[in-house]
Amino acid sequence: MILPLSYFLLTAALLFSIGLAMVIVKRNAIVVLMGVELMLNAANLNLVAFSRFDPSLTGQFFGLFVIIVAAAEVSVALAIVLQVFRHFNTVQIDEVQSMQEK
Amino acid sequence: MIAFVFLFFVVLTLASAVFVLVSRNVLYSAFGLMVTFLGMSALYVFAGADFLAITQIMVYVGGILVLLVFGVMLTRKKESKSTGLPSRILTEHRRTFWGVLVAGALFAVLSTVLSRARFQRVEAGHYEPIARKTTIHDLGTGLMTDYVFPFELAGILLLIALIGAAYLASTTNKTQG
Numbered sequence: 251m252i253l254p255l256s257y258f259l260l261t262a263a264l265l266f267s268i269g270l271a272m273v274i275v276k277r278n279a280i281v282v283l284m285g286v287e288l289m290l291n292a293a294n295l296n297l298v299a300f301s302r303f304d305p306s307l308t309g310q311f312f313g314l315f316v317i318i319v320a321a322a323e324v325s326v327a328l329a330i331v332l333q334v335f336r337h338f339n340t341v342q343i344d345e346v347q348s349m350q351e352k
Numbered sequence: 353m354i355a356f357v358f359l360f361f362v363v364l365t366l367a368s369a370v371f372v373l374v375s376r377n378v379l380y381s382a383f384g385l386m387v388t389f390l391g392m393s394a395l396y397v398f399a400g401a402d403f404l405a406i407t408q409i410m411v412y413v414g415g416i417l418v419l420l421v422f423g424v425m426l427t428r429k430k431e432s433k434s435t436g437l438p439s440r441i442l443t444e445h446r447r448t449f450w451g452v453l454v455a456g457a458l459f460a461v462l463s464t465v466l467s468r469a470r471f472q473r474v475e476a477g478h479y480e481p482i483a484r485k486t487t488i489h490d491l492g493t494g495l496m497t498d499y500v501f502p503f504e505l506a507g508i509l510l511l512i513a514l515i516g517a518a519y520l521a522s523t524t525n526k527t528q529g
Contacts, residue, residue, distance in 0.1 A: 253358055253398060256466060261362050261395065263462035265388075268369045271455035278378055278443035280423050284385050287416060288369060291392050291408075298399045307490050310401050311499050314491070317404075317411050318506045322513035324416050328423045329520035335427040336523075344446065 258299035265292035279331045279341045283324060290320045358398050365391030378424050378441040382417060389413050403488045 265288060272285030294313045301309025331341060338346050368387035375381045389412040396405035424441055445451075495503050 253355065255471065257358070257362070258395070258399060259466050260463060261365070263459055263466065264366055265369055265392075266462070267455040267459035268366075268373055270458055271451045272373050274454060275373070275445050275448055275451035276443050277446055278441075280420055280427065281372075281378055281381055281443050283423075284372060284381060284420060287412070288372070288385070288388065291389070291412070294404075295392065295395060295399070298396055298401045298404060302400050307487060307494065310404055310487060310491060311494060313401070313404055314407065314495075315502060315506055317407055318510065321411055321415060322509055324419060325517040326513050326520065328419055329517040331423060332426055332521045339429070341427045342444070 255299060255302075258295060262292045262295040262299070265289075265295070277342045277344060279334070279343045280328075282343065283327055283331070286327075287320060287324065290316060354398075358395075361391050361394040361398070365395065376442050376445070378443050379421070381443075382421050382424065385420075386413055386417055389417065400487070402486055403491050 269285045269288035269292060272288065273282050276282050276285065294316050297309040297313045297316070299309075301307055301313075334346060335341050338348070340346065365388055368384045368391065372381045372384040372388065375384060389408060392412075393405040393408040396402075396408060428441060
């Protein structure tokens with residue numbers, strides 16, 4: 251039995267929307283990062299679902315590199331969040347506004 | 353039967369993602385995200401990507417999530433320790449209306465596009481889903497032949513990210529050199 255492609259695509263679309271809602275709604279910078287990871291994962295699911303039909307597995311290679319870039323991104327982003335926490339003593343992203351004009 | 357198992361994992365993934373969205377406790381969010389990543393790796397298996405599923409578990413659950421939990425631990429406020437309450441790290445919600453509106457609108461657009469899209473070459477049977485026993489052999493051969501340049505570049509990128517993260521997170525005063 252073959253699962254239809256649209257199941258994967260709809261699941262990925264829902265996950266992407268949930269990740270976007272997390273990025274917009276949450277105030278904690280780490281939870282915003284979790285939302286970004288969820289969006290990357292949802293995009294990856296699309297690539298993998300399409301590569302089922304591809305004899306050369308291009309989608310899966312792309313997904314592999316997406317995972318690598320996500321790992322690099324989250325490590326640098328967490329280092330920046332740590333530095334922001336040391337400087338402002340908060341990770342609530344809308345309290346960090348000293349670059350804003352007073 | 354396999355459709356029911358697939359549906360179970362879809363529901364598990366989506367439910368835990370919604371839990372991550374609505375939960376105010378950051379650590380609960382992190383553990384919900386773990387269930388989401390495990391469910392995603394199960395979906396990868398259903399899409400025939402066994403190596404990617406294992407990579408997903410190792411990198412996301414074993415690496416990224418642990419890093420995020422470390423980030424939660426290191427960014428605790430000092431005053432929350434002094435109160436007698438159990439120390440919960442909470443996140444507030446803001447702009448809930450706009451968040452739900454934008455995400456809902458995006459999902460409406462995406463689902464409309466997907467329901468109208470006709471992936472003709474897929475549906476007309478030009479491409480059949482290819483039944484493989486495993487993708488590890490093909491992936492390994494590809495990484496060492498066709499994709500060797502991006503593979504090495506990814507190694508350099510990871511090295512740069514490692515050095516950059518260690519430099520950015522270091523506590524020494526950078527103005528003194």
